[in-house]
Amino acid sequence: MAATNMSILTTTQSAIAADLDAFEEASWLTSSYLIAMSSIAPLSGRLCQLFSPRLCMFVSTVIVCLGCIITSISPSLGVFLLGRAVTGAGAAGIMIVATIIAVQLAGTKRRGLYIGLINSSLTVGVSLGAVIAGALEPKFGWKILFGIQAPISIAAGFCILFGIPKKYLTSNSEFAGFSLRQKLTSIDYFGAVSLTSTILLFLLGLSGRHIMPIPIFLSFLLFPLFIVNETRIAKYPIIPITILRSRGTLLTCLATVGFMMSRWCILFYTPVYALAVRAWAPAVAGSILIPNNLGFGLGGILAGAIHIRRAGSFYVPSLTSMALFPLTLLVLALTSVSTTSVVAYVITVFFNGLMTGSALNYTLVHMLHLTPGEVHPIALSLLATFRGFAGSFGSAIGGGLFMRILGKELENGFAKAGLKHREDLIRRLMGSPALVSGLEGTERKIAVSAYVTGIRVLFLAAVGLSAAMVLVQAGTGWKGAAEESKAEENEVEEEVGGGESLIAGS
Template sequence: MTQHHGARASAHSTERSRLLPDGSDASSGTLAEEDQGASRSSSHGITPIRASLIVVALGLLIFLQATNISMLTTTQSTIAADLDAFEKASWFTSAYLVSMSSVAPITGRLSHIFSPRNVIFVSTIIFCIGCILTAFAPNFTGFMVGRSVSGIGAAGVFTVSTILVLQLAPTKQRGLSVGLLNSGFTVGVSVGAIVAGALLERTGWRALFWMQAPLGFVAALCLLINIPETLSSDKPKTNHTSMISKLAHVDYVGAALLTGSIVFLLVGLSAPKIVVLPVVISLILLPIFILNESYVAIDPIVPVTVLKSRGTLFTCLATVGLMMARWAVLFYSPVYVLSVRGWTPATAGTILIPTNAGFAAGGILSGWIHIRRDGSFYFATLVIFTLFPISLVALMFAITANSSIVFLVITLIVNGLCVGASLVYSLAHVLHLTLPETHFIVTALLGTFRGFAGSFGSAIGGGIFARSLDASLRDNFKERGLDGRAELIRRLIGSPALVSSLYGQEREVAIQGYVDAIRALFLAGIVLGIAMICVQAATGWKGPSAQGNEEDRPFWTSESSADGVFEEGVEGVVQEAGHPGGLTVPGGGFDR
């Protein structure tokens, strides 16, 4: 394995320029980047006005992507009724997230070939086309096509926005800049559900999608005009590489295998009844993908070599599990107040405000009060991971027809606090567990796995919810002697707002069915959260210098680096993650 990776690194060294000049070490390279960071924007001719326009345009695009996810929570009932797709409603969001997560890893590589400026423009245009296709979809199939196209465009927007911020922001302001960028997503998740619910009765659901297209196009045009052509992810040496040669290094096979594995798995697990064949196909494609990334791909989408590090692997897995349970809360809290409490779509989205406020506060407070140094945060991370499933237990008690809304809001805030803090603590700890020159790729991997969690959480969680709701409705209708409600059950599975239009025993059964289904979903989240405590505990607490085990280190940090493997510098590491080599790589400190 080591010889193989050494050969791969040697081959890459002929195609990529070194990030560090001859005779330089990693620390001197970092200092050079510090000196260059403050003048990076000015070196590209970006005036303060142009920089402000770029920031506003990026913020608007991130906001639009987030609203595209959350607004389905308050519009799902109307769309399902219009398209007669009640039993398939869980795929309204999943189609978007699956395509976004599957394509995101390759967009960074494309920005290395075509420049971030061009990739984000094309990605935004694809997103706008997807919004239009969604808005004018004549049936469920057309709607799914539109959602998938939107997700493909969103993948480029999310990835390249971060790349642009890292390239343009001064080194000392990168953390703040990325934090502000992420805040656009958090605000979009909360506001999207509220605005969509408020406008639904006035404009209809189709207008909510096509109205995003002109806004996205204006933002894309603003970026195309204001981002200078000189801003490229290519180093001078790689500019002489032909386009065909660059395109040849894109891991198309890996992208197809990864996408196929994810899609088949989610199709099998998200169906009203678990379908075994797609799950089996997924389990066959996954090892083929791993073999391709390990032995065949020149620039693998997911750097399997990095995952040889125990700390990185288990941190990524713990992040996926935690965020899967978190997405269940985000998707089904509005469903609860719509169906069980009888809130209108215009007000149901407001239930996301406290939990997202808690999420933001958790990340800020943990960083401000505690994480003010480098080093291990092993026990603090485990404590926060333990508090998360406890908050889900409290939410289970809050999910009733007569529970206190104040208690529900408090538990949602606490749940958000736990998640926000856990992400920051786990990031700080994994940076302690890994070598400084790998921090960029580790951070990129965590972001990629968080994207996977959204897909898994919406699709698999939707399958658990639909199966539990179907079983509860059938059993309760049968117990009360209300047979012949098959059509009503089908409609209720995809339309939580339908509950408010029912009366008598039908309404009682529907409310109890939704309570049972959401509790079953949160119970699955509790089990998953407990399992993730064990996964996070497996990361360990010793840094790489204390471990002293070459097998726990990625190949580019082994002794072979003295023989020329490390000549690629951190650039090779970044490109292994699908990010452009021209990115400035942060140094070792978490405060970077």
Template sequence: MGGNGIAGKRHGNGISNERTSLLGHRESRDRVDGDEDTLTGGQSGGEDAISNDEEENEDKANQQVGKLRAILISISVFGLVFLQASNMSGISTTQSKIAEDLDAFAEASWFTSTYLIALSSMSPVAARLAQIFSPRNCILTAALLFSIGGVVTSQAPDLKTFLIGRAISGIGGAGIMTISFILILELTTKKRRGIFIGLANSGFTVGVSLGAVVWGALLPAVGWRALFLFQSPLAILSGIGIYFSIPKSFTSGQKSIDGASITSKLAKIDYLGSLFLVTTIILFLYGLSSPHIERLPILCSLLTLILFLYIELKIAVDPIIPIAVLKSRGALLSCISQLGTMAARWTILFYTPVYAISIRGWSPASAGSILIPTNLGFALGGIAAGAFHIKRAGSFWLPSLASLLLFSTTLLFFSQLSTPTTPTPLYLLLALLNGLCIGSALNYTLAHLLHLTPPSTHFISTSLLTTFRGFAGSFGSAIGGGAFIRVLQSQLQEGFSRNGGLEGREELVRKLLGSPALVSQLHGVERDVVVAAYGEGFRVLWMGAAVVAFLMVAVQAATGWEGGVDAGEGDRLEVGNGLGVENEVWEEGMEEGV
């Protein structure tokens, strides 16, 4: 039963097929209700109706707003995404100063991991809340949380308070990212959806690029506390702007349970599952991100993972990770592929500025500029793929594999060229190519996921994919950072032992683990030892990232190219959030990769 061989499936009074507008099944069914006699009266009439419906859906968005509202929504969303991204990348150039002020050199990798864990774990909850309270209310709340987190972070007297502030900002960021995708899916036509997803990614990219540069440049003048504080009023303004730009009638595009109160809907959110999911991730990442691998937290994470799976399968009315979607081979493997690929990508975003500071001796502001070419490539790759190729619904299996394979190859080159002698233009060109490949890959894999999954699950499938991308940042920063720190610490200790002894240098080693800016203050043999240690750390880091990325190419290939087909409306069982779960026959088909 191939995805390209089936135009649609008749159910109830309407037609559902893989090319129906995302999240717009209610509208699609309403439009074809009047054609019931034709659809059931003959085969040719049904085919004509399907063809006309597909053409109409290609050029019509699920929900529409005026041009002025559309412009204001675009600007406000771009502003929030930009602030969120710059908040993340700014850490890479301010990390040394923050670690020094808070005396948290060994815990520096958690500056980013805390934010990303909160963001990724709260994304599914944000999607549920957007359905209950409407996207306009939720995105304003998300902007306020992001602002509060910035204030708490800026005033933090110690590491604990700093990380609490980062977690609050991450919760707000979850709402920002999730609702941004809701707006794109609801307000754009299928033909233009690819380019708008690319533009949304470009907003994130610009924030990542300029955040590292601007924060690094302003750090000596205003300090890191002012940089976090300054983002708060800007986020509130953007949140207010988008709140008043979205009509009150705007919805997330999902069905609600008729007659259900807000209290009953809130009660069905899987809070317990979210708690155990976050606990599992924190324990697992803590065990692998430490200078020495901690076995007890890793073992505890396995226990909490088992409890989480039990809750999702046996207790939760509305699981935080939808079981029905994960029974699809395409959806499950797409998410795993995104997790590994983006974890590898985040090592580039986090550690190329560190490379520039430690080995090249660049200032924090200059080091941030190393992200400009890779993020420029990311934006161009995503926009180009969406504008020139992704203009249809259907399989993008081969383009996904090709772009991922090229991305993996660039990581191999990073592992070999991250040395003091590599020409700067060559290194920047490599960064540009890396961004081009991953930017196009993310657009292709998202389009392919929409082909693999039934239209009725597109909203939750894209939300789940976003969640795994968020997890990837946590895994890339924590696990990759932990591996880097372990290699760096070992190389520093061995290098100093061979050159004058380690005694008296223990404090220097501790500080170097979280402050690459200290390298520029060293001279002679000490500097040579430290540069060599950092170089070996980068080689191991990006070689490992390349291995993971190549494995993810195989995982992506296993998703297949056969499209998903919706089950009949009459066969669907309602669940807590009204998304619906297909019947047992459909679930068995999903398990076989349909």
């Protein structure tokens, strides 16, 4: 359910933009959801340690229900964006808590498999969101698509509430035996507000067609305050200092941002390619995500079921799967034209998803190897936060690049063809790729060519970014927290022993 909201806009954006007159603000339709999800995600890990995961899951489904209701009755763009933001806040808790539960309850031998299953369910949701929305929107309208999710999400919430054992708590005993009042007073409220505000302002400044410097500047002012609070003031910080000092965790998160930004380019713009370049109907255009997400789910499940059956380092598999990903992106960049064989394009999309699923599974379990067990819930929520960043950055930065290239190509194309006064057509084409199929003659050729150039430039930029992230992931190292602690103890013992020898010699 939460994952469908990530891709539902890919095939309904044209209709929503037309109804709300939001052609120029089309990127905000997705960014509002992803920004909210990224901003709330860091809090979910700590809340799971304070309260029951089953309660956190249920509250998250209630928030999703509320967000879907607001979106479905929205009469204007502002109300629509509010509903999307509320939905994203609820989705953040659902996705993170699901991973935490799987890691803690599945056991070492099966956790890789269950992480792969969770990723598979997410990617199935992404596929279904685009396909079902594209098929049903022309018949029932986009408001029904959001409204029907409200009763389904609240029903799922009650199933989760009664399905998870009442006695199940996270493995952290730090808050065991705390009363409700003690739990509420132990929440790092300043840390929560400052971190959420920092993320929100930073992503807000990057979203849209133009970068807004003031929100970004304010986020840079707030972030040092958050760090001081977490390291020196807060008794129970949102992000413990052990996480902030972990090279492996921070580099894994940074590598995940760039890697998943490239992944989001595929999720957002392969349906756009199908709509604008191939002239497929919205329902059919959404189906181009099916092979990619099939490969994504299969890659994670195969890695978890066959290989990830032990605790320890997965350094080499992480780098190998991440290195193969940009190669598939390069092939997509070169073949995103109208003359490419559909079968060849689908096969490439499938292998791109296969490498993504395996890489995410390997990097996650390798990060768990690098961090102490007592902070795994926080590490997982931090990693999920950076994955959310990737969606926001992908829609903001990647979308901005694509829109600038597309707009320039459309303007130059119409000018060279001597077709004047096409400003309104350019504005509508930039927000609605489905309009391309309704054009004829020279106008259609120019529009198709502009979309091909925009998609190619975007995919090539993603190739360079994902290749650089392999080097970042390589910096995480292969020694786990236990191995490093033992090495430090040995160094201390050697220093003490050496000092005693010097004293004896004297």
